[in-house]
Amino acid sequence: MKSGLPSSLSSDALSNMPVRSQSEFLDLAADALKDDLLGFHLALSFDFRALGFIYYVVASAETLAQALANEEEYSAILNEPVRLRSGRTSGLSVELSYEGLDPHLDRHFSEFWITGTLKQCRDFTSRELIPTSATMVHLRVGKVPEMDRYFGREVVFGADRDLLEFGKDVGDLPLVTHDPHLHQLLRRLQSRGSTVRAPEPDSLRFRVEKAITARLRYGTVTIDAIASDLGTSARTLTRKLAEEGVSFSSILDGVRASLAVRYMRNGEIVMSQLAWLLGYREPSTLVRAFKRWTGKTPTEFWRELKQGGFDDA
Structure with missing residues (x-):
């Protein structure tokens, strides 16, 4: 095949x-x-x-x-x-x-x-x-x-x-x-x-990640907006995430990091477009964040990706 x-x-x-x-x-x-x-x-x-x-x-x-x-x-x-x-x-x-x-x-x-x-x-x-x-x-x-x-x-x-x-x-x-x-x-x-099996509820972290991803490119990701999307308050969301050992900011950062690498692996992409997709107003902010995530600038990462240096990423 x-x-x-x-x-x-x-x-x-x-x-x-x-x-x-x-x-x-x-x-x-x-x-x-x-x-x-x-x-x-x-x-x-x-x-x-x-x-x-x-x-x-x-x-x-x-x-x-x-x-x-x-x-x-x-x-x-x-x-x-x-x-x-x-x-x-x-x-x-x-x-x-x-x-x-x-x-x-x-x-x-x-x-x-x-x-x-x-x-x-x-x-x-x-x-x-x-x-x-x-x-x-x-x-x-x-x-x-x-x-x-x-x-x-x-x-x-x-x-x-x-x-x-x-x-x-x-x-x-x-x-x-x-x-x-x-x-x-x-x-x-x-x-x-057959016994009817009810769907198991998604974890709160997954639902937050999904809501963040849907809003990123529109630049509307705030804890208040995400809490509203999930039918709760920002205070309740913060408390429940803390009970799972995570914070809203860490989830947002993780979603951006994961998406950034995925988009880079999907093909060459200009920094202004990638910044927009991840909800950043300025490409320079993305470059700093990307280096914090990967230890490399987007240009360095893309160059090594083309050379086959990130097969296990």
Whole structure:
């Protein structure tokens, strides 16, 4: 396969990893293989039957809209880490979100799933479906022609959601994998024999990190704003973070440091743009912070990155 990973690892083993381990594995593998599109490449050859029950209850539905509605329903019931939300207004839409992950950072994981979702829609209908829109939350510098060719249109990065949109009639397409007997059997088995697992709440630190990331590029990160986003007061947020042994300022600094390195690894980026993405008004402030985080200026870091000096970063 193009990703260079063994086929056994790309299906059974990977699907059985915890979601955070999956994302970290993809990041490490992408660095080792020098494959900036590993998540995308992996999705093209992944055997989604390895997902088990949820794959078969989706694949056996009658129409594409029903299949996606089933995936939305059962991903919530089974507490799956990848959550899908489908809708039909002017057309068929499919939105992806990820429990316990930040789509701004975990790009290989999110590219795997949005590509895999399109691939399954095509496989289930035996149609070369072209979305009317394809957007992703994380940023990439420049265009990604290989992904654009597969999706049949330009994939837009830096958007508000990981989202696929299709024309109005796509949802009515019949599935070539439709099996009414299997579908009813699986639904009965789930309703009779399975315990519904409620989603585990995210840690406060993770929710703060996620809220900070969403606001950074707009320069609106304050403890009052983040507390409001989380439905609490700044005083309560400060107290609860202290109980976890962290402070708001340390979390903000950590998010900026992590994002800075990720953006640098994604491709060459000008300092003014990087400063804006991290919520700094002046590039000089970013340069000082970056040297504190890494011991190097952004220019020095980028130079060594191109020379392969940060494979384990």
